[in-house]
Amino acid sequence: MIQSPYSPGSLPVYLAGRGHELQVVRDRLARVEALGRSGGPLLAFYGPRGYGKTSLLRAAQREALADGYLTVWVTGREDAPLAPDLAGALAEEVRDSSLLAQASALLASLDKVQVELGVPGAKITADTAARRPGDAIEGSLKQAAQLARQHDRHGLAVFVDEFQDAPTADRRSLLIALQHFDGAPKGQPVAVIAAGLPALPSAVTAAATFGERSDFHELRLLNDVATVEALKLPAAQLGVHWAQEALEYAIEATRGYPHEIQLLGEATWNVARPAQGDTITIGHVRSGQETAERRMDQLFQARIAKTTDDQRRLLDAMASLGDGPATRGSIAALLGVPTEALSRPRQELIGRGLIEPAGHGRLQFTVPGFAAFLRGQTEDTLELETQPDRRGTGYSAE
């Protein structure tokens, strides 16, 4: 059997249906290349978990690198400042690149940022006082971009994943740096491209009011053509064919959710165990579906484990109203609360990308199958409650 070409949880072999988004990034970078100036305000992609934000950003980074940019990647984290990570990542890139010989001054200054700002509770000395995290971020980017530009690169492309999780002060520093670069008479060849959950736009504007000038793009589920490509092309490269019927079944089963497409692709492949020249049939997909759904359930389980009681009640009420959009009024009525009581959990769940507004005061789930999963959970609980001997309290009714 040939190894499965699908990649649940990691980068896809083929990034399907994101041609438009990749073009948006290319256009930004073209500006840096042509003018030697900044790529403008923040460019940011957002969407729920598993929609393919990291995959898109990585593909864009790979392209930028191949096109001749110095690229750097950082991930926003709630518990750690961005500046030292950024300096560390920049230093690593510069060391790995052909720029090393010219970069000793830059590397020394990047080291300093990492040492001074990277240790929690490190003392701010007189020397570091002038090097607040904001200055460190702006200074590091500027120096690295200029070094790149002076040495046959078009400029610096910075990719920030999970942007919403970076501490507010760091988000702010990055936005301010971008604004300075944009206005600088000399021009700073830096572009910053971010990705994150649907909470990202509000995390940007909360950090700096001018952040609303950022260029936000929402990632949607894949359409049918993209779903077919995501399944078919990686197999075709290995000489394995998908029957039309099998593809149609897979479109229905995954409803365009990229993570589930990879799960189903892999589970189906492991059932079919194809050799070169073989065809994957609808029977294989049907048999693979159970495994894929089990893994989706584990994912859903992890997601609801992190919800508050209020959030969970809202989710359960929505699920009990069906798979489609539900009005706020009907959810509130079901819970016996005024609609205003829903505002907070509603906003939190939207930010985390579990639900989304669907027009006319309605809300819907973002990931296909989540409603059914929640209903299954409620049934399980009810079953346990009506069968005391299965509750595991240690007391049986004699």
Ligand SMILES: Nc1ncnc2c1ncn2[C@@H]1O[C@H](COP(=O)(O)OP(=O)(O)OP(=O)(O)O)[C@@H](O)[C@H]1O
């Ligand atoms: N355009 C695409 N075509 C095919 N597969 C994709 C595509 N985008 C993402 N995937 C697959 O979907 C899964 C989730 O992708 P990814 O990790 O990029 O999502 P994400 O939005 O960053 O999720 P999270 O919010 O959890 O970080 C991965 O298995 C990846 O291979």
Ligand SMILES: [Mg+2]
């Ligand atoms: Mg991601």
